[in-house]
Amino acid sequence: MTDARRPRSPQSQDLSVRPDKKTRLGSASPARPGTPVKDEPNTKSGGKNSSRKKKQKQKHTLPEPYTAEFVVATDVANLLGQETVDAAVAEGSEWSSPFQHREELELTVSALSSSGDSLSVVPSKPWVIVTPLALPGEKIRVRVYRSARLYSYADLLDVITPNPEFRDMSRVQCKYFGKCAGCQYQMLSYEKQLDLKRDVVVKAYEHFSDLSPSSVPTVPITIGSPLQYGYRTKITPHFDAPPKKLQKSADKPLVTIENKPDWVKIGFNQIGTRQVMDIEDCPIATPTLNEALPPLRKNIIEHAFLQPSSDQAAASELMSSTNTGHTLEKHVCVTDHKATVRERVGDNTFEYIAGSFFQNNNSVLLPLTSYVRDAIFAHHPSGPTAPPRPTHLVDAYCGSGLFAITLARSFQKVAGIELSEDSIRCATRNAQLNDIPPDQCSFMSGDAANIFATVQDFPRDQTVLIIDPPRKGTDAKFIDQLLEFQGALVVYVSCNVHTQARDVGTILRKSEARGGRRYVMESLVGFDLFPQTAHVESVAVLRLV
Numbered sequence: 282m283t284d285a286r287r288p289r290s291p292q293s294q295d296l297s298v299r300p301d302k303k304t305r306l307g308s309a310s311p312a313r314p315g316t317p318v319k320d321e322p323n324t325k326s327g328g329k330n331s332s333r334k335k336k337q338k339q340k341h342t343l344p345e346p347y348t349a350e351f352v353v354a355t356d357v358a359n360l361l362g363q364e365t366v367d368a369a370v371a372e373g374s375e376w377s378s379p380f381q382h383r384e385e386l387e388l389t390v391s392a393l394s395s396s397g398d399s400l401s402v403v404p405s406k407p408w409v410i411v412t413p414l415a416l417p418g419e420k421i422r423v424r425v426y427r428s429a430r431l432y433s434y435a436d437l438l439d440v441i442t443p444n445p446e447f448r449d450m451s452r453v454q455c456k457y458f459g460k461c462a463g464c465q466y467q468m469l470s471y472e473k474q475l476d477l478k479r480d481v482v483v484k485a486y487e488h489f490s491d492l493s494p495s496s497v498p499t500v501p502i503t504i505g506s507p508l509q510y511g512y513r514t515k516i517t518p519h520f521d522a523p524p525k526k527l528q529k530s531a532d533k534p535l536v537t538i539e540n541k542p543d544w545v546k547i548g549f550n551q552i553g554t555r556q557v558m559d560i561e562d563c564p565i566a567t568p569t570l571n572e573a574l575p576p577l578r579k580n581i582i583e584h585a586f587l588q589p590s591s592d593q594a595a596a597s598e599l600m601s602s603t604n605t606g607h608t609l610e611k612h613v614c615v616t617d618h619k620a621t622v623r624e625r626v627g628d629n630t631f632e633y634i635a636g637s638f639f640q641n642n643n644s645v646l647l648p649l650t651s652y653v654r655d656a657i658f659a660h661h662p663s664g665p666t667a668p669p670r671p672t673h674l675v676d677a678y679c680g681s682g683l684f685a686i687t688l689a690r691s692f693q694k695v696a697g698i699e700l701s702e703d704s705i706r707c708a709t710r711n712a713q714l715n716d717i718p719p720d721q722c723s724f725m726s727g728d729a730a731n732i733f734a735t736v737q738d739f740p741r742d743q744t745v746l747i748i749d750p751p752r753k754g755t756d757a758k759f760i761d762q763l764l765e766f767q768g769a770l771v772v773y774v775s776c777n778v779h780t781q782a783r784d785v786g787t788i789l790r791k792s793e794a795r796g797g798r799r800y801v802m803e804s805l806v807g808f809d810l811f812p813q814t815a816h817v818e819s820v821a822v823l824r825l826v
C-alpha cells in the first residue's frame with residue numbers, strides 16, 4: 282500500500298561510511314540497527330518447557346538506519362544524553378518500558394523530534410514518550426501502544442495545557458487533521474514551520490555528518506513554498522479489500538456510493554497505524570485533484586468493491602494533475618500511472634510518466650531551480666584570482682531533467698543520468714520540447730556513477746555536479762568517482778537531510794584525506810516542498826578549494 286504523502290519506504294543502507302553512528306543509540310550494545318536483538322533469559326531454561334520459553338524470548342529490533350524511526354531513536358538518545366543511555370545499556374534496562382500497553386499518562390512535552398513527533402521525558406526513569414501532534418511545553422494526556430529501546434510510542438488523547446505561543450487550532454484547514462498521517466503542522470504558523478525545518482537541517486548535520494561545527498555553514502531560515510495549501514500535484518488514495526468473511530460469502534454485499542458500508546475506506550493512513558481512513562478531500566492537494574476525488578472514489582467503489590475477486594492485498598489508484606501555471610491552460614487530473622503528465626516550471630515545459638518521479642509541489646520548483654542557478658553563478662567568486670565561470674553541468678539522478686533543462690541555457694554542455702528508462706525518455710523529449718539541441722544536452726539511463734566515464738572531456742574546473750538521489754542517499758561508488766573527478770562545484774539536493782548529512786560528511790572527510798584541493802561546504806539551506814508536514818528538502822553547496 283502506498284501513500285505518496287508519507288516518506289518513501291525506508292531503504293536499507295550500508296552503514297560502512299558512518300560506523301560510529303551505531304554507537305549513538307547505545308554504545309555498549311553489540312547490535313547493529315536493523316538487526317533483531319534477543320534478550321538473554323535471567324535463568325537457564327531446559328526440559329519440556331524450554332521450547333515454549335524460547336518462543337517467549339522477546340525479540341528487539343533496532344530501526345533500519347536513516348529511516349524515520351532511526352531518526353526518532355537518535356533524537357531520543359540525544360535528549361536523554363549519552364551518559365544516561367550508557368548507564369541504561371550497562372544496566373540492561375534499555376528495553377524495559379516502565380509502562381503497560383494502553384497505559385494512560387500525563388506528561389509535559391520536552392522537545393520535537395525531526396520526525397515532527399513530540400518527545401516527553403518521563404519523570405520516573407530515563408525513558409521518552411513519542412507522541413504525534415503535541416508541541417514543546419504542552420501538558421498532554423497519552424495512551425502507550427508500543428515500546429522500543431528507551432522510548433514508547435503513545436497516542437495523543439488530549440492536550441491539557443496547549444502552548445499558546447505555537448498552537449492555534451483555528452489555522453487548521455483540514456477536517457481530518459489529527460487523524461490522517463499526512464500532515465503534522467497545520468496548527469502552527471507558517472513561519473514556525475519553516476523555523477522547525479531549519480532546526481531539522483541543523484540537527485541532521487550535528488548528528489549524522491560527523492563534521493566539526495566549523496565545517497557546517499550557518500543554516501538560514503527554510504525557504505518557503507509559494508503555496509502552503511493546494512500545492513500537491515500527486516496523491517495516492519488507497520483502500521483495503523473487503524473483510525475476508527464478506528469475500529467468502531455467497532451473498533456479495535451491494536456497495537454503491539449511496540450505500541457505502543463502514544468497512545469501505547478510500548484515503549490515506551491513519552496516524553500510527555496501517556489502517557486506511559476514508560478521505561473525501563485533501564486541502565494540501567491541488568483544487569484539480571480535489572475536484573477529481575469524488576468521481577474517483579465512486580469509480581473505485583463501483584469497480585473494486587463490486588468485483589468478488591478483489592485481492593486481499595490493498596490496491597491503489599494514482600492521481601496526478603497537470604499544473605502548468607498558465608491560467609489559460611486547463612488543468613486536468615490523470616489516474617493512469619502510465620499516462621504522460623505535462624507541467625510548466627517557469628518558461629520550461631516538462632513531460633513525465635505519471636507513475637515515475639517528479640517533484641510534487643509545482644509552486645516551489647521555480648524558486649528551487651533559481652536558487653540552484655544563483656548558487657552556481659550569482660555566488661561565483663569574483664576578483665583577479667577567481668576561478669573561471671562554470672560552463673558544463675552534470676545532473677546525476679536527473680529524473681525527467683528538471684535541473685538539467687531549467688539550467689541548460691546557462692551552460693555550454695549538460696549531461697544527465699538516471700536509472701529509470703521512462704524518465705530518461707522524457708528528459709530527452711523535454712530537451713526537444715524546450716528547444717535545447719541534443720549536442721548541448723544529453724541524457725543516459727544507468728547507475729549515477731556511470732556518468733563519470735562519459736564526461737571525461739568536461740573541463741573539471743568549469744564543471745558543476747548536481748546530485749539529487751532518492752531518500753537512501755548516494756553510495757560509496759558514486760562518492761569515490763566524484764572525488765576522483767574533482768568538479769568545481771557540487772550542489773547536493775536531497776529529500777532526506779539525514780542521508781545527505783552522512784554523504785556530505787563523507788565527501789568532505791575523504792576529500793581532505795586525499796590531500797591537495799578539497800571540498801568545503803559553502804552553504805546549506807532547507808526548502809519547504811511539503812508545507813503542513815514535517816518533511817524538509819535540503820540543498821548543500823560544496824566548492825572545491
Ligand SMILES: C[S@@+](CC[C@H](N)C(=O)[O-])C[C@H]1O[C@@H](n2cnc3c(N)ncnc32)[C@H](O)[C@@H]1O
Pocket residue numbers: 638639640677678679680681682683684698699700701704727728729730749750751752776
Ligand atoms: C529524488 S529523485 C530526483 C529526480 C530529479 N532530480 C527531479 O528533481 O525531478 C531521484 C531520482 O533518482 C533515480 N535513481 C535512483 N537510484 C538511482 C541510481 N542508482 N542511479 C541513477 N538514478 C537513480 C530515481 O529514479 C529518481 O528519479
